[in-house]
Amino acid sequence: MIQIDQLSKKYKEAEHFSLSGLDLNIDHGEIFGLLGSNGAGKTTLISMLSGLIKPTSGSFKIDGLDYTSNKKELKKLIGIVPQEYALYPSLTAYENLYYFGSMFGLKGTLFKNSIEEHLIRLGLEKFAHKKIKAFSGGMKRRVNLIASILHQPKVLFLDEPTVGVDVQSKTVIIDFLKELNTSGTTIVYTSHHLNEAETFCTRVGIIDHGQLVCLGTPKELIQNEQGAEHPEEVFLAKTGKALRDYA
Numbered sequence: 001m002i003q004i005d006q007l008s009k010k011y012k013e014a015e016h017f018s019l020s021g022l023d024l025n026i027d028h029g030e031i032f033g034l035l036g037s038n039g040a041g042k043t044t045l046i047s048m049l050s051g052l053i054k055p056t057s058g059s060f061k062i063d064g065l066d067y068t069s070n071k072k073e074l075k076k077l078i079g080i081v082p083q084e085y086a087l088y089p090s091l092t093a094y095e096n097l098y099y100f101g102s103m104f105g106l107k108g109t110l111f112k113n114s115i116e117e118h119l120i121r122l123g124l125e126k127f128a129h130k131k132i133k134a135f136s137g138g139m140k141r142r143v144n145l146i147a148s149i150l151h152q153p154k155v156l157f158l159d160e161p162t163v164g165v166d167v168q169s170k171t172v173i174i175d176f177l178k179e180l181n182t183s184g185t186t187i188v189y190t191s192h193h194l195n196e197a198e199t200f201c202t203r204v205g206i207i208d209h210g211q212l213v214c215l216g217t218p219k220e221l222i223q224n225e226q227g228a229e230h231p232e233e234v235f236l237a238k239t240g241k242a243l244r245d246y247a
């Protein structure tokens with residue numbers, strides 16, 4: 001579903017590559033977890049795959065479409081849940097969803113019903129007509145998630161979808177993502193939460209200093225690391241204990 005070939009990114013004025021020579025294939029129907037410390041390059045990778053930033057070199061294809069020559073088709077194929085909330089605070093949840101769906105050409109009764117069904121599914125029906133600025137972090141994340149999938153993308157990219165949300169919201173989000181995946185959506189998400197990835201992901205890739213240092217099912221990762229019983233032990237063995245502060 002996603003073929004990544006020698007993908008690299010060096011930001012303007014940055015001294016180092018934030019991602020260098022990354023090769024990775026993600027199959028149709030996977031829930032793929034991109035794990036890594038702060039500054040490892042997760043957002044950089046997911047932002048390139050989502051078309052938000054341009055690679056410095058290398059290439060990738062999604063569903064057989066090359067990113068350079070099929071930008072319009074790719075846009076329809078993918079959904080993006082960014083780290084920051086991409087919602088209009090002074091519009092209601094319903095108005096935001098209507099607006100974002102319209103950007104994909106969605107309209108009519110089926111579209112309106114879909115918004116309402118998703119608001120119910122994610123526990124937001126009572127707040128459909130309240131302004132986003134009054135919403136908690138967990139509520140905004142759920143609205144953001146609905147906004148990203150109304151056009152029924154084949155691949156959904158999520159950048160830390162469960163960061164800063166309470167356990168209840170997190171459970172609703174994870175359950176909903178599992179349902180989407182069961183109905184055929186390939187999911188690629190970044191996270192710091194190794195335990196969540198262990199139960200949620202079909203495969204996991206650990207990124208460190210812009211390179212893929214480990215790849216496999218959560219079970220394989222633990223089995224292949226001598227003495228490891230938990231995902232955190234694998235993570236520390238592969239990435240070390242040095243702090244990753246950057247500014």
Ligand SMILES: Nc1ncnc2c1ncn2[C@@H]1O[C@H](COP(=O)(O)OP(=O)(O)OP(=O)(O)O)[C@@H](O)[C@H]1O
Binds near residue numbers: 011038246
């Ligand atoms: N716009 C930018 N300009 C220059 N450097 C950047 C820019 N965005 C990110 N970087 C650098 O690229 C590296 C990778 O950052 P990135 O945000 O991809 O990491 P991350 O794994 O998503 O980290 P976090 O878990 O903290 O979100 C970091 O060293 C960061 O400072």
